[in-house]
Amino acid sequence: MKITKLRVTPVNIPLEKPLWWTGGHYPGTSKAIIEVETDEGLIGLGESPSVEVVQTIEAMGERLVGQDPLDIAACEAKTLPPWQIVQNTDDSSVVKAFGAIEIALWDLRGKVFGEPLYKLLGGAVRKDIPFTEYFGFRDGGEMSAHDVADYCLLMREQHGSTMFEGKLIRGDPQLEIETVKALRTALGPRDMIRLDSNMQWSVPTAIHVLREIEPFNIRNYEDPVATFEEMAVLRKHSAIPFSSHIPDIRRAVRAGVPDFIVTNFAVLGGINRAVRFIGACEAMGVGFWCYSGDAGVATAAYLHMSAAMPWITEPSQSLFRWQVGDVIENGPFRQKNNVVAVPEGPGLGVTLDRDALAFWNNHLVEHGPLDHFFDPAKPGRFRRLPLA
Template sequence: MKITAIRVTHVNVPFDAPFWWTAGLYPGASKSVIEVETDAGITGLGEAPWWHFGELIKAEIAPALIGADPLDLADCESRCVPAWQITANTGENAAQVAFGAVEIALWDIRGKEFGLPLHMLLGGAVRRDIAFTEYFSFRPRQGEAGGEMTPEAIADYCQRMAEEYGATMFEGKLILGDPLLEIDTVRLLRERLGRRAMLRLDSNMQWSLTTARRILREIEPFDIRNYEDPVASFEEMAALRQHSAIPFSTHVPDLRRAVALGVPDYFVCNFAALGGLARTLKFVAACEAMGKGFWCYSNDLGIMTAAYLHVVAATPWITEPSQSLFRWQIGDVIEGGPFRQVKDTVRVPEGPGLGVTLDRAALERWSRHFAENGPMSHFHDPARPGRHRRLPLG
């Protein structure tokens, strides 16, 4: 079998309402959908975590892989990704991320060739219902959606998710630069959701060490399962650990520093950003050996989410629920998408490979949205056009 073509399609998939995070209002996802075609008539699907990696795939990764055997992952990677010393020396890992998006499609091809779902290629499923959190955040109203701009409104929203979908696991960002607002919201969430609900927080590194100490001291009695990136560095997390027993997680996959400093406790990663499924499995195995937890990223489309489902299904070490923005996505590029959890879980697909199929009409719709509007900007303050948001650290 040989690779004959690699197609890249940029798409936007907006949320029903934008949410506030450290860099401004987050309106939705801008991704690249990858299709790897073969002379055997099998097409594999991949997804780049950010659209601009799709441009690198078109310019460099695709030409390098034409004619390669898609089942020979080692050969494919060696065509596209330099030795780790080069990446470490230059700080340039774009080729690794771009190849990681394509590598997911190669696994999809492998599963389709052997007629097996991805989790069977990885050793079989130890679980088939995969846990995800519901998400909450401060969101301005947009049409009929959003409007959660107070502690009471966020608590109402989470309570509605519990009543309508049986949700018991919640994670969110409370990023308006006001420590008291975060403390008050957490207190109210615990009161309204009860003792058994899981509560996780994520500040995207918005707080100074001084402010984080104050916030964590106030919210620790409310049984916070995890706080993601409460401060801006592992060193500050290590200092913060002296004042709080709340576990920490991060999107920064630096296992060596985490082991040396004792924090963070968990890594939260996108598979393509780690370089693909093969590298992700090695990373998770290293986390297990070092006693560090792992769960999956959010704001992905159905292709990457399917990869998450299969890997978590086949990996006993991943026991915590992954993040999810499913409820806010107004569309997807796969048939039947987006995935939506019920009673905290999504069932792992059982079809060959990733077990998902492109919805061509949806792909065209969201590709047209990208072409007409450009990529969705997550990094600017709408109150200050043309400028990046600056939150006071406190």
Template sequence: MKITNVKVTHVNVPLSAPLWWTAGLYGGASKSIIEVETDSGLVGLGEAPWWHFGEVIKSDIAPALIGADPLDLADCEARCVPPWQITVNTGENAASIAFGAVELALWDIRGKVFGMPLYRLLGGAVRKNIPFSEYFAFRPEQDGAGGEMTPEAVVEHCLRMREEHGSTIFEGKLILGDPQLEIRTVRMLREALGEGAQIKLDSNMQWSLTTARWVLREIEPYNIRNYEDPVATFEEMAALRQHSRIPFSTHVPDLRRAVALGAPDYFVCNFAALGGLSKTLKFIAACEAMGKGFWCYSNDLGIMTAAYLHVVAATPWITEASQSLFRWQVGDIVRDGPFRQTNNMVPVPEGHGLGVELDPAAMTRWSKHFHDNGPVNHFFDPNQPGRYRRLPLH
């Protein structure tokens, strides 16, 4: 079996309403969907975390893979990714991330060849229902959605998710640059949701170490399950650890530094950003050896989410709920997408490979959205068009 074509399609999938984060308003996903075609008729699906990695796939990776055996992952990687010494010395890791998106499609092909779900290729399922958090944030109103711009509205949203979907795990950003607002919102969430709910927070590195000490001191009595990137560096997290028992997580996959400094406690990662599924499995194993936790990223579409489901199903070490913006995604590119949790859980797909199929109508719709509107920009200040937002460091 040989690879005959690698097709790349850019798509936008907006959120029902944008959410505030450190860099401005986060309005949705701009991804590249990968289809690796073979001479046997099997097609593997992959997903790049940002659309511009799809351009790297088009220009560099796709031509290199034509004629390759899709089951020979080592050969495919050697054709596409420079040795790690080169990427470390040059700081150029785009090829690694772009190949990570394609490598997911190669695993999908492998599952289809052997006629089994991905989790079985990974050793079998230790769980079949995978936990994901609901999300909360300050969101301006848009076309009848959102409008949670006060602590009261955020609390009301979470209570509605509990009532309608059985949700008891909540993660969110309370990023308007006001530490007192965050403290008050957390207090109100705990009072409304009760002690049985999990509350996780993410500040996207918005606080200075001084302010973070204050904020975490005030919210610690409310049993915060985790705080993601409360400050900008691992060194500051290590200093913050001396003042707070709340666990910390990060998107920065630097395990050596985390072990050396004693913080953060968890990594939250996209599989392509780690270089693909094979490297992700090695990273998770290293986390287990070093006593660091792991869970999965948010605002990915159905292909990457399916990969999350299979890996968590097959990995005993991953016990915490992964992030999700499922409820706010207005669509997906897979049939019956987006995934949505009930009672915190999403079942792992049972089809061959990743167990998902592209929805042709959805692909047409969301690729047209990208073509007509360009990629979503999450970084510009909505109050100063054309300028990047600068949130004052408190």
């Protein structure tokens, strides 16, 4: 079997309402969907976490024509410099580009052998994969502490959700403190509350916020400050566990923080390298879960890896409820009673919805990639929150 073609399609995945974060408005995200075609008629699906690597993926695809898609090591050697060089440059785009393609090669592998990805990875230690429900301040939606608490209660009533994570980001530390109190009062003592600050706070403000919210049983606080070193200072003032999107285990072990790494498999270079990365996390006592905002192809990879990796014990993040579209049939995924079942079909176990793929590609062509720093009052301008 040989690779005959690689096709990449950039798409937008909007949210139903813009969410506030440290960069301003978050209206959704843009992804690149990869299809690796073979001379036997099989197609493997992959997904890049961003669209700036589309041209890199296309160039890699040209090099991969004629390669055996089951020989992933040879495909990597054909497209990437030696890993020690990749790791010592400032440009991570080649890693994300190949990582997205590599997911498609694993999807192909599963289709060749007629087995779901989790079986190729050693089998499932769990079949129902936990995800958190998301909350935050949204224009046209929840914009007060009690609004956020009422929304979470509604999700518990309608969907059985008891695991919650969110961004309480408006540049106002007192608003975050009040919202945490409202959430814990509404949800009771047992429901999970995790927070994500997107590096919002200065160290003095973070110390104040963490001291105020610690009595309310916060399961984890993601990126409260800008660096691991600043996080280490916070550790002296708070017992709340920390997580980060920065996948640097060496620094995490040196600093003693964060306690968890939260990332995307393409960012790590694909499924193979993610397996090794998670194994290194386990060896060093650093937890791991997956982040949010992806289309259904990457989400399916999360499901299979979480099924097969015993070390992923915490729920991964989820924006499922807010995503208004997807590129897979019957997407987006939706959790019920906190979980999504791992797909049982071969490979990733998902099928592209061609009409949806064309629709969301056209959305990107007409509107441009979704700008995470979008200011609706001044198109093309950043809307910045003040750093407290």
